[in-house]
Amino acid sequence: MWSDGALGKIRAPQGYFIDLASEEVACSAGVLLSDHNIHTLSKRYEIDGLDGLQRGELETVIRPEDFEDAVLNLRVAIGNLPDTKMGQFVVMDAAMALSKKGADPLKIAEAYMAVSESGKYTSLTGEATEQIITLSGEEPLHVYEFLVAISEMQQRKMNFLYGRVKRKEWDGAVALDQLFEGEHIPDDPNVYLDQRYIDFLARNSEDFGQIHWRNFERLTTEFFHRQGYEVDLGKGTKDGGVDVRVWTDKESKAGPPLMLIQCKRYKDVVGIETVKAFWADVHLSRAE
Secondary structure (H helix, E strand, O other): OEEEOOOOEEEEEHHHHHHHHHHHHHHHHOEEOOHHHHHHHHHHHOOOOOOOOOOOOOEEEEOHHHHHHHHHHHHHHOOOOOOOOOHHHHHHHHHHHHHHOOOOHHHHHHHHHHHHOOOOOOOOOHHHHHHHHHHHOOOHHHHHHHHHHHHHHHHHOOHHHHOOOOHHHOOOOEEOOHHHHOOOOOOOOOOOOOHHHHHHHHHOHHHHHHOOHHHHHHHHHHHHHHOOOEEEEOOOOOOOOOOEEEEOOOHHHHOOOOEEEOOOOOOOOOOHHHHHHHHHHHHHHOOO
16 A cells, blocks of 8 residues: 555555445444445445445555545445535534524534543543533533534544544444345344344335345334334244234233234235235234
8 A cells, every 4th residue: 555645645456445445334334345235336326436446456546535435425325324524514514503503612612622631531421511511601502512513523534544443343233235145133132123224225225125035024023113013023934924913012912913914025926825825814813
């Protein structure tokens, strides 16, 4: 790798930038992207700087700010961020908005820096926030708005520019390929499909039909769970054709389910025999 500080450019093998982009997204968004994922998303969203990169001996030159923009575009592409605004501009916009409300964002920023550099706090605890309010002399609501912007800036910053995070902070990244290649079981037993996958599908609806069949069942279960229903996800195989059982609430779960659900892909032909068999399940279960 070669860096020209005067021109602010980095020359390195193309594979280096692929790995660095994958690491940045894993650290900040918790989603592990493969080479194929990066290539597909770069083509789909026309992400300059990453589109067309291949592994091998061929080198390329990228400015750090262009790479930062490319990573932010990747995070937007997977549904992790609403836009590609760089973190410093988030804070600047918040400061301008506070000024229009009659607040003094400079006082808040100075108080924030004083508290941060005091060494007394490792995070923005309630006590730290109260100290920032006291030092700045500004309205608590205005201080909270500024701190939200600071938090947003931290979420958007590039680790390769501002120092690496500890590996333990991003070991929980989910592989995007897992959404398509096999069942992903979240660590939390009360979650049926990871929010990061749902964010991706919300942004990339064209990939919906390609997700693994079991993850589609999990997505269906998650939907009804979030609507406040009690749910049971079937075993996936040898479940008698019933993928999800739904009850109105915990009390009703002791009795017949409100509904039974069998998941099918649009591309599959659902024959009359399947419908008859499923109706028999509904009847035998006394589901509504």
